[in-house]
Amino acid sequence: MLARLTDGTRIVIREIRPTDKRMLARGVELLSEETRRRRFLTAKPRLTRGELRYLTEVDGERHFALVAVLADQLDHVVGVARFVKLPGEGATADAAIVVGDPWQRRGLGRRLALLLADAARERGVRRFSATMLSDNPAAIALMRTLAARLEGGGHAAGIREVAVELAA
Template sequence: MVHIRPIRADDGARLNEAYERLSPESKYRRFLGVKPRLTSSDTRYLVQVDGRDHVALVATPLDDPESIIAVARFIRSEQDSRAAEWAIVVGDPYQQEGLATALLERLARAAAERGITRFKATMLADNGPAHRLVRSLAPGATRERHLGTVDEIEVELAS
């Protein structure tokens, strides 16, 4: 059982520890490249969200609230206030249990409440789980761009 809550400014150390625990493949898939660890400015940026244009949710085990096991976030587009880019990562031991689906549903609801109608994600073309996740978010209306090894997929959010 997990608890889902908004990220907090004091989550920096917890986020770094969560990142260190990820497998190289999960890190690569999250950041679309090699990124062994977060820099201090990455961490600052990732925890200091404004709750409106940048929203992040974390999951912690009910019996271990100090441990972050998954993070989902969206950042509103500067060019289009009704669109946002989202990203997600679930710790390797917790994958394939529906956690990303649950987090993404919550994230999409938070986005819709803030006037966002389109959700875009960038993922490796061979990232099967991420593609399945997008399909579960919006089975029908998607717009896709295939850019070599990377796919950009945009969905309309249910209002």
């Protein structure tokens, strides 16, 4: 689908593909250290081959991922959103979203979060959980986009678990 950021940048949002490995690897390299740490919870300078396989070769059901790319440069990723169902009955999924630094605060995170929640509900997911650094107001704001009430999980060693019930 075609979308516009609040600054007018045109982007395309679509499901991730196995052929996105190189684009994703480059996208992660271009993230600031802070954004990378907020997404992966470690310094993680680059993704390994195994991680790239895991992140792009998804089944679209248990593990679902969207990429946002520039409409004028389709091999340039600007954001990624994914959920992975937790083992068990599959009603809860771990969600993670990242937006490239130059495109943050232009509504893309929110757009991806809403699309991700739609795809999750269609696949039987009723609850998102997320693991984030304790000090991550943007991630909390995104979770609040999906549900007014946040369930707080544990806080330990600077890491926080948050969950939301997806509206029907």
